[in-house]
Amino acid sequence: MELTNKVAVITGAGSGIGRASSMKLASIGAKVVLVDFNKEAGEETLKLINEQGGQGIFIRADVSKSEDVQNYVNQAVEVYGHIDVFFNNAGIIQKFAPFTSIEESEFDRIMSVNVKGVFLGLKYVLKVMDKQGSGSVINTASTAGIRSEHSVAVYSASKHAVIGLTKGAALEYAKKGIRINALCPGGVQTALTASVTEQFEKGGYIPEELPNMRMGRYAAPEELAEMVAYLASEKASYMTGSVVVVDGGLTL
C-alpha cells in the first residue's frame, strides 16, 4: 500500500482511530490534513507525524458546523490542491440510557456529530473529488450500525445512518472514479471506549448484553488504521459501498 503524492483529510484526527490512521496514512506517503474539534489533540497528532518524517497541517473544526466543514475542505484544497482520501471519522458516543429516558437534546447532539457531520463532510469533499474524477472515502460507522447494543439506541441509529449515507453516495459516484466505503469497528481501545467502561461502572449498562470480546481484548487503533490504509489505496480498487467489519468476531 502506498499513497505517495496523495492528500488525505482525516476528521477526528486528534485521538484513537483517527490519530492512528493519520499516522499510518502519513507513513505510506500521504500529506495529511488533520481535522479535530480539540486543538491540542490535533496538534499533538501533527507533532507525532512530523517526528516520523510525515507532512501535514492541522485545522480546527467542528464537523457538525457547515462553515467549519467548508473551511477545512477549502483549506485542504488551497494548501495541497486536491483531496484524494477522506477519512470521515469523527464521532461521539451517547450517554447510556434506557430508551424512554434518552433526552431529546442527547438525540440532537449525537445526530449532529455522527450523522450531520458525516453528511456535511461527504457533501463538500465529494464536490472536490467529482471535479478530480477520483477519490476514496471511508466513513466510520460501527458494528452498532449493523446491529445494536443495549442502552445505545441513538448511537446505533446514527451509525445505521452512516451506512445509509455511504451506500447512497457510493451508488451515485460508482461510475465517477470515486469509491465510498463504511468501516465498522467493534470495540477499540480509545478515549471513546474509556467512557463506555466508565458508564458501565456507573451501572448504566446491562452486563449480560456486553459485546463479546471473542479475542479477549479490544482492538488497538492501529489495527483499524491498517484497514483504513487499504481502503484508501488502489489495492481496494474494486470496493465501493462496502460495509467493512473489523471487530475481532464481535458480530459472530
Ligand SMILES: NC(=O)c1ccc[n+]([C@@H]2O[C@H](COP(=O)([O-])OP(=O)(O)OC[C@H]3O[C@@H](n4cnc5c(N)ncnc54)[C@H](O)[C@@H]3O)[C@@H](O)[C@H]2O)c1
Ligand atoms: N472506539 C470504539 O470502540 C469504536 C467502535 C466503533 C466505532 N467507533 C467510531 O470510531 C470513530 C472514532 O472513535 P474513537 O474511538 O477513535 O474516538 P476518540 O474519542 O478516541 O476520538 C474521536 C475524536 O473525534 C473528535 N471529535 C469529536 N467530536 C467532534 C466534532 N464535532 N468535530 C470535530 N472533531 C470531533 C474528538 O475530539 C476526538 O479527537 C467514531 O466515529 C466512533 O463512533 C469507535
